[in-house]
Amino acid sequence: MLNRVVIVGGGTAGWMTASYFKAAFGERIDITLVESGSVGAVGVGEATFSDIRHFFEFLGLKEKDWMPACNATYKLAVRFENWRQPGHYFYHPFEQMRSVNGFPLTDWWLKNGPTDRFDKDCFVMASVIDAGLSPRHRDGTLIDQAFDEDGNEMQGLTMSEHQGKTQFPYAYQFEAALLAKYLTRYSVERGVKHIVDDVTKVELDERGWISAVKTAEHGDITGDVYIDCTGFRGVLINQALEEPFISYQDTLPNDSAVALQVPMDMERRGIRPCTTATAQDAGWIWTIPLTGRVGTGYVYAKDYLSPEDAERTLREFVGPAAADVEANHIKMRIGRTRNSWVKNCVAIGLSSGFVEPLESTGIFFIHHAIEQLAKNFPGEDWNPAHRDLYNNAIAHVMDGVREFLVLHYVAAKRSDTQYWRDTKTRAIPDSLAERIEKWKVQLPDSESIFPYYHGLPAYSYMCILLGMGGIDLAPSPALALSDPSAALQEFELIREKTERLVKVLPKAYDYFTQLG
Numbered sequence: 001m002l003n004r005v006v007i008v009g010g011g012t013a014g015w016m017t018a019s020y021f022k023a024a025f026g027e028r029i030d031i032t033l034v035e036s037g038s039v040g041a042v043g044v045g046e047a048t049f050s051d052i053r054h055f056f057e058f059l060g061l062k063e064k065d066w067m068p069a070c071n072a073t074y075k076l077a078v079r080f081e082n083w084r085q086p087g088h089y090f091y092h093p094f095e096q097m098r099s100v101n102g103f104p105l106t107d108w109w110l111k112n113g114p115t116d117r118f119d120k121d122c123f124v125m126a127s128v129i130d131a132g133l134s135p136r137h138r139d140g141t142l143i144d145q146a147f148d149e150d151g152n153e154m155q156g157l158t159m160s161e162h163q164g165k166t167q168f169p170y171a172y173q174f175e176a177a178l179l180a181k182y183l184t185r186y187s188v189e190r191g192v193k194h195i196v197d198d199v200t201k202v203e204l205d206e207r208g209w210i211s212a213v214k215t216a217e218h219g220d221i222t223g224d225v226y227i228d229c230t231g232f233r234g235v236l237i238n239q240a241l242e243e244p245f246i247s248y249q250d251t252l253p254n255d256s257a258v259a260l261q262v263p264m265d266m267e268r269r270g271i272r273p274c275t276t277a278t279a280q281d282a283g284w285i286w287t288i289p290l291t292g293r294v295g296t297g298y299v300y301a302k303d304y305l306s307p308e309d310a311e312r313t314l315r316e317f318v319g320p321a322a323a324d325v326e327a328n329h330i331k332m333r334i335g336r337t338r339n340s341w342v343k344n345c346v347a348i349g350l351s352s353g354f355v356e357p358l359e360s361t362g363i364f365f366i367h368h369a370i371e372q373l374a375k376n377f378p379g380e381d382w383n384p385a386h387r388d389l390y391n392n393a394i395a396h397v398m399d400g401v402r403e404f405l406v407l408h409y410v411a412a413k414r415s416d417t418q419y420w421r422d423t424k425t426r427a428i429p430d431s432l433a434e435r436i437e438k439w440k441v442q443l444p445d446s447e448s449i450f451p452y453y454h455g456l457p458a459y460s461y462m463c464i465l466l467g468m469g470g471i472d473l474a475p476s477p478a479l480a481l482s483d484p485s486a487a488l489q490e491f492e493l494i495r496e497k498t499e500r501l502v503k504v505l506p507k508a509y510d511y512f513t514q515l516g
């Protein structure tokens with residue numbers, strides 16, 4: 001039985017993997033995690049996908065156990081500002097798309113939308129977020145009653161198994177460093193051996209498999225399976241095993257970021273329960289509200305903007321609160337390692353792959369990889385089918401998300417700087433170009449989006465197409481033959497539900513005060 005796992009790296013990827021595997025396999029698995037005391041974690045990565053709740057659920061944690069410890073907040077959507085033109089915004093919310101007579105409500109909206117805001121007409125969440133409200137009532141009940149109080153109705157399924165069955169109404173935002181600390185305690189209490197030391201060399205046997213990792217002060221560490229969570233360095237997978245990296249930069253040119261962690265009085269400021277992506281001259285700025293501070297950063301392409309100008313723009317954007325805050329400049333490696341599982345090494349996290357954090361997919365990639373590895377964990381025979389299944393699933397998820405992100409830039413109406421003009425002429429994946437032609441006459445559905453699981457359902461594509469405004473869309477011709485009254489009634493129901501909720505839901509900040 002293979003059961004000795006060595007994890008190199010103690011960022012979000014390392015500790016999520018250690019804690020999940022302990023929760024999954026308990027004492028039957030032996031885990032050693034070694035992390036450098038001198039090379040820090042990337043220190044960003046604070047907004048997530050709604051599926052992340054399955055991770056905490058799997059660990060047996062309730063929100064009140066971990067959220068206050070990680071200054072966590074709820075995220076109900078990504079809010080895109082200025083991608084169409086200055087002053088414009090729209091939401092890509094965590095809310096199931098309604099259908100009427102076989103057509104998505106957004107299709108009816110294209111034909112008979114009550115207002116010019118698809119997000120407010122088709123979703124409840126847009127108005128809830130605008131009002132800065134919590135998706136839970138004061139007594140803890142959820143606004144969407146398809147879920148029980150803890151949202152446990154899908155326990156035991158992996159993310160790919162429950163996609164399309166539900167859409168949980170929110171994700172989390174948290175301090176990455178506090179989460180890593182929380183998961184360290186969780187893992188160590190359950191028997192994970194924690195070593196703080198530098199891996200200085202990776203020993204390979206005659207077949208080229210990893211036989212040990214050498215550390216500066218703790219000698220050789222050996223195991224059956226080695227998990228590379230060393231971030232962009234890819235110390236095991238790229239450096240030692242020389243697995244090549246496939247860059248996505250030809251289609252996603254943003255390769256740099258500068259980040260600030262800005263302490264703020266969130267009681268006074270209030271919490272807008274979403275992550276905001278505000279378009280800039282050469283990229284975009286993220287804003288992530290937590291309970292004690294705001295995390296913010298400018299993601300940009302170095303070909304268009306210098307790090308100094310990016311930092312200056314970010315500081316101006318944040319205002320005086322950022323004056324004494326030190327900036328963290330990060331060079332991003334965009335793309336994926338060709339195969340994340342090679343021989344007895346599996347890369348998880350930034351070593352496996354990364355795309356710019358426009359839809360908060362980094363931690364989602366990690367969670368997905370962990371679920372897939374737990375499912376395909378090798379036996380004594382190292383049957384290559386497990387490895388191949390795993391590698392395919394990981395490649396699909398990243399290639400699919402890449403397409404989705406490229407769509408943001410192709411569909412954005414903005415074209416006021418060279419950076420934005422170039423987004424309209426740059427090559428895009430052929431498959432995406434073909435899909436866009438289809439979406440112009442019929443909004444995306446599960447048959448016309450990237451065909452493998454990648455965490456994004458068809459309605460997410462509709463939101464981006466409708467919100468970004470740069471691609472002309474037409475309602476299905478069949479709607480001209482259809483009676484619109486049921487759709488109009490649905491719009492009215494959403495309006496009434498929104499009005500009711502906005503009156504009774506607590507402010508997001510107040511909800512967290514009571515949770516803590």
Ligand code: FAD
Pocket residue numbers: 008009010011012013014034035036037038039040041042043044045046047048176197198199200229230231232233235257259297330332348349350351357360361362363364366
């Ligand atoms: P790291 O955090 O870099 O950790 C690497 C670990 O490896 C460290 O512990 C280091 O000490 C260790 N290490 C390295 N070399 C050695 C060695 N030789 N010996 C021993 N240990 C070693 N994701 C999201 O989901 N949402 C977001 O909003 C988001 N925003 C992001 C913004 C930016 C600008 C970037 C760059 C990423 C963002 N991500 C986001 C991605 C997210 O930050 C990462 O997926 C996540 O933090 C995991 O990183 P990691 O653990 O793989 O690597």
